[in-house]
Structures are given as structure tokens and as C-alpha cells.
Amino acid sequence: MQPPKLPPGTTLIAEDLKFPEGPIALPDGSVVLVEIARGTLSQVSPEGVVTVIADLGGGPNGAALGPDGYCYVCNNGGFQWLDYEGLMIPGEQPEDYSGGRIERVDLDSGRAEVLYSHCNEQPLRGPNDIVFDRAGNFWFTDHGKVRARDKDRTGVFYARSDGSEVREVLFPLEGPNGIGLSPDETELYVAETQTGRLWAYRLSEPGIIDAAEGDRPDGGRLLPGRDGYYLYDSLAVDAAGNICVATLIQGGISIVSPHNTEVGFVPMPDILTTNICFGGEDMQTAYVTLSSTGRLIALPWQHPGLVLNYQQR
Numbered sequence: 001m002q003p004p005k006l007p008p009g010t011t012l013i014a015e016d017l018k019f020p021e022g023p024i025a026l027p028d029g030s031v032v033l034v035e036i037a038r039g040t041l042s043q044v045s046p047e048g049v050v051t052v053i054a055d056l057g058g059g060p061n062g063a064a065l066g067p068d069g070y071c072y073v074c075n076n077g078g079f080q081w082l083d084y085e086g087l088m089i090p091g092e093q094p095e096d097y098s099g100g101r102i103e104r105v106d107l108d109s110g111r112a113e114v115l116y117s118h119c120n121e122q123p124l125r126g127p128n129d130i131v132f133d134r135a136g137n138f139w140f141t142d143h144g145k146v147r148a149r150d151k152d153r154t155g156v157f158y159a160r161s162d163g164s165e166v167r168e169v170l171f172p173l174e175g176p177n178g179i180g181l182s183p184d185e186t187e188l189y190v191a192e193t194q195t196g197r198l199w200a201y202r203l204s205e206p207g208i209i210d211a212a213e214g215d216r217p218d219g220g221r222l223l224p225g226r227d228g229y230y231l232y233d234s235l236a237v238d239a240a241g242n243i244c245v246a247t248l249i250q251g252g253i254s255i256v257s258p259h260n261t262e263v264g265f266v267p268m269p270d271i272l273t274t275n276i277c278f279g280g281e282d283m284q285t286a287y288v289t290l291s292s293t294g295r296l297i298a299l300p301w302q303h304p305g306l307v308l309n310y311q312q313r
Contacts, residue, residue, distance in 0.1 A: 006269055010299045013287075014048040017294040019081075019088050021234065022063035022129075023287045024071070025279020027312050031287055031296060032071060032107070034060035037081055037088060041073060041105055041112075044296055054110040058098040061143075062129035062179075062234060062275075065310045066161045067136040071105045072115070074127035074140055087292035089272070093145035100124035100142065102159065102166075115163045122168070125152045129179045129234050132309045135206040136161055139169075139188060141176035156190055158207040169209060170201070170218055178235030178245055183306055187258065189243050190220075191232035198223040198232060198245060200258055224261045226254055234275040238303040239283065246274050246288075253288065270295070278305020 006012055013031070014020075018038035023031050029046035032053065041054045041063065059076040066072050077100045080091035101124055102116040117124055128143035137160050144152030155171030156179065170176075170190070178191035188201040188209065199220040204210040211219035223243070231248040238244060242264075243256045251271045255264035270290035277287050283304040288297050307313065 006297060007267070007299070010297050012048075012295060012297055013046070014044045014050055014296045015294055017042075017044075017050065017296060019090065019291045020289040020294065020296055021061055021275050021291060022073070023275055023277040023289055023296065024063055024065060025277050025285070025287055025311075029279075031277075031279070032063065033289065033296065034063055034073065036061060036076075036079070036090070036291075039078075041071060052110075053107060054105045054112045056103055056105070056112055058101075059126075060103070061127065062140070064130045064132055064138065064308070065312065066104070066132060066138070067310050068161065069107070069310075071107055072130055072132075072138060072161070073103045073105060073112075074130050075101045075103055076126035076128060076143065077101075077145065084292075087272070088294065089292060091146075093147050097145065100127045100145075102127055102130075102140065104163075115161075116159060116166050119157060119166045119168050125154055128177050131179050131181055132161070133181060133185055133206050134309055136309075137207060139179050139181075139207075141173075141179050141190065143175055143177055143193065156188075167207070169207070170220075173199075177233055180235050180237045180243065182237065182258070183239065183241055189223075189235065189237070189258075191235055191245050193231045193233065193248070196225060196230050196232050198225065198235075198243065198256055223256050223258060224263050225256075226250070226263050226265065230254075233273070236276045236278060237306045238278070238301070239306050240303045242303065244276050244286075246276055248272055248274070253286075268297075269293075283307060 144154035159166035175193040233246040272292035
């Protein structure tokens with residue numbers, strides 16, 4: 001099956017990737033990302049050459065640079081993989097499921113260590129996406145795992161980057177996936193996959209949600225959504241405060257403003273468009289992972305992306 005054509009103005013950087021996700025744009029024009037089905041943290045040069053940084057096994061998923069310059073990776077423990085008319089589709093928890101964890105990787109040596117595998121006595125099931133705040137700590141989602149007749153109930157966590165503390169802050173959510181912070185870090189955004197809902201949570205201080213505000217008891221405020229059937233994946237925030245959410249099934253990037261009801265949409269040629277990040281000199285290059293067809297693309301974006309904490313410039 002031939003993959004769908006790319007839209008005009010798009011650059012194909014790499015193909016034949018094994019379900020790419022978690023892109024991080026570096027100053028030299030390369031992109032660090034995970035290949036979930038390959039079990040690796042990889043680096044893609046501007047010319048499209050793919051180099052494995054670390055073989056992590058399981059299912060490396062979301063990734064972010066931390067205050068120490070290391071790459072922090074959410075590892076979901078792996079999937080069964082399905083071939084649907086030539087598209088790579090993640091399925092249920094595999095027989096060789098290796099457990100969920102947060103890993104820290106030295107980008108120079110490739111050395112990796114497990115930072116967290118549990119929160120108190122509760123094992124992490126399928127950590128998915130991650131974002132660092134200015135305090136040097138990070139938020140991450142646990143998407144959980146699905147089995148033939150049941151699935152995990154999961155939530156959102158806040159952790160110290162030195163491995164000394166992790167707290168479950170939100171529970172339960174329905175398949176929490178993408179996570180991000182507003183430019184002033186007064187709001188946390190969480191995308192649920194199965195419901196196709198995007199929630200905003202007011203933060204009273206780093207790691208603390210103000211539950212007095214919002215539409216639900218935990219403080220969540222529902223943001224506008226699209227029409228029709230879709231699922232949400234990972235997200236990135238632009239400098240104007242718009243939340244750019246990778247949208248499955250409909251295949252594209254939904255652009256949600258936290259302050260009005262209009263939802264924009266940039267279509268992509270992959271039903272499993274899973275992630276977006278920003279880079280380039282002016283932060284107006286969007287890097288998008290087209291996961292079921294194994295491609296990384298770049299295209300100009302309307303607004304500059306938000307420079308993330310600890311993003312190399």
C-alpha cells in the first residue's frame with residue numbers, strides 16, 4: 001500500500017521508522033524521537049539518516065529534555081503490533097510486556113537508567129507523554145494498557161527529575177495521553193485518547209492543581225472539541241497559547257484555543273498522526289510524526305512554537 005501523499009510545502013525528513021513518536025527538535029536541525037515498535041530512542045539527521053541512541057526495549061513513548069541535559073523517556077512497556085493494509089497499528093498489551101517506567105538517557109553515551117517504575121506501591125502501567133516545568137520537575141501521563149477483556153485505570157503524575165519523588169495528582173482519567181503547560185505555566189493541559197477530550201487544569205503553584213475551579217471535581221475544565229469521531233494523542237503548545245493536539249482517525253493536528261470556541265485543523269496524510277513539536281531558528285517549523293506510515297515530516301507553522309523548558313536553542 002502506498003502511503004498518502006504529503007501536503008504542499010511539507011518536507012519528508014525520514015521514512016521506514018518503526019512507529020515514531022515523542023519528537024524533540026535540536027539546534028543542529030536533527031530530531032530525537034522514539035521508535036516504539038523498535039524499542040529505541042533514535043536521532044534523525046536533517047538528511048534523514050537514522051541513528052539509534054539507546055535500545056530501551058518495551059515501548060518508549062513520549063520524550064523530553066530535562067534540566068541536566070538528559071532525555072527523559074516515558075516507556076509504556078510495549079504493544080502487540082497489527083498490520084492493517086500496510087499500516088502499523090498498536091494493539092493490546094503483549095505477552096512480553098516489560099512494565100511501565102520513566103527512563104533517563106544520556107544522549108552522548110546512550111546509557112539509560114530507570115528513574116521510576118512505581119508510584120508508592122502502584123506500578124506504572126503505560127507512561128505516555130511528559131513535560132517539564134520551570135521548577136525542573138515534570139508532569140507525565142499514564143495511558144495504561146488494554147487487554148482482551150479489561151484495561152487499566154490511570155492518571156497523571158508529577159515527579160522530581162532526580163528520582164526522589166513521584167506523586168499521582170489526577171485519578172482517574174480515561175486514557176490520558178498528551179500533556180502540556182500554558183506559556184505562563186498557570187494551566188496544565190491533558191488530552192484523553194478514547195473520549196477525544198482536552199482538559200485544562202488551573203495550577204496554584206508548580207505541581208499543585210487548584211480543584212476549586214473547573215467543570216469536574218478534580219478541577220478540570222473542558223476545552224472545545226471537533227465534530228465527528230476522533231481520538232486524541234500527544235500535544236504541543238505554541239507561543240500564542242494554542243494547544244496543538246495530534247488527532248487520530250481524522251488524521252491531523254487540532255488547534256485549540258483555551259479562551260474561545262473555535263477549533264482549527266491541519267490535515268495530515270496518516271490516520272495515526274501522533275505528535276508534534278516545534279523547532280528551527282524562529283520556532284515556526286513543526287515536526288510531525290506520521291506513525292502508522294513510519295514517517296517524520298516538517299512544515300511551516302502559522303505561529304511560533306513555545307520554547308520548552310530546557311529545550312536546546
